[in-house]
Each structure stands twice: as structure tokens, then as C-alpha cells.
Amino acid sequence: MTTASATPPAPAEWTLPSRGRVGMACLILTESAFFAIFIAAHLFYIGKSLNPPYARDVLELPVLNTICLLSSSITITLALRALRRGAVGTFSWLWLATILLGLEFLIGTGLEWYGLIYRDGLTIDTNLLGTTFYSLVGFHAAHVTLGLLMLSGTLLFVVLGWAGERDVERIDVLSWYWHFVDAIWVVVLTVVYVIV
Secondary structure (H helix, E strand, O other): OOOOOOOOOOOOOOOOOOHHHHHHHHHHHHHHHHHHHHHHHHHHHOOOOOOOOOHHHHOOOOHHHHHHHHHHHHHHHHHHHHHHHOOHHHHHHHHHHHHHHHHHHHHHHHHHHHHHHHOOOOOOOOOHHHHHHHHHHHHHHHHHHHHHHHHHHHHHHHHOOOOOHHHHHHHHHHHHHHHHHHHHHHHHHHHHHHOO
16 A cells, blocks of 8 residues: 655745834734723713713714714725726825815814814813813824825825825825724724713
């Protein structure tokens, strides 16, 4: 009886991930830790404000803002697909749509804050709700602002021809940040507006 000796398959060659991907993953992990601290503080102080206004009386679910921000994850994904196909014009329009959806989110947040401050008297030093609300939602808004600056810079580089198909890897890594901002909003939305 003869047994055929099969040679084991060659091990797959392993390569290091790109520095951009590792760097962005580390940034997202770090920022997640910061958000976890703000979220834990907000959860700890829910319902502990001794003086009004209270969350259930002044906070309304920001439906339009949420739809716009979450939709921007779709447009940025479609933009990247277009860039991979070499459709730079389609990429530019979808990337611009992502920026405009993010901008609407920031404007909506600003209008919400205006109403909370001038109509309801909720400021950062009014009570515990004001302190944790503005800290957490403001921290998220700062991340949206940074993301919009990076997205706008990328669009400018693409329109001027300084970036394009050859930079799809870098632009993809940038999209990770935007997806993170969108995903963390779902957590913030739940903690701030749903659990009151």
C-alpha cells in the first residue's frame, strides 16, 4: 500500500498593514476611549440634576440631523466606489453631498443649542444635564467639524487634480474616521436623547 505524500500548502505571505490604516485604527480606538468617559459621566449623572430644566422637558429627538448624518455614511461609501472605478466626477459630487449632509448636522446642532440656551435656559453651568449634555454633544460636534475640514480638503485636492484614483487608499482611510463619527452618534443619540 502506497501513500501519496502531499506537500503542505505554502503559507500565505503576510504583509504589514499600511501605516495609514494602523494610525487611523489607533486614533479611532483612542477617541472611543475619550467618548466612553463622556458617555459614562452622562449616564452616571442622568436624573441627578437638582434644578430644572430636565432632559425630558427640553430635549427633542434630532430626527433630521440623525438622518442626514447617517445618510452621509452612504454617500461617502458610494463616493469611494466611484473613485475606485475611476469616476472622479461622480466621486466629487458624492463627496460634496457627504460634506453638505455633515454641514446640515452641524447647523441643526447649532440651532438646537440656540433653542436650549435662549428658550429653555439650559447652559453648560445651569445644572448637571447642561454640563454633561454640552460636553458630550459638543465633543461629538467637534469631531464632525474636524471630519468636515478633512473631507473638504480632500475634495479640494481632487478638484485641483492633486489627488485622485492613485490616492484611493488614503481617502478610504479618511472615510473610516467619518464612519466612526457616524457610528458614535448612534451611541450619543441613544444615551442623550433616548435614555432620559
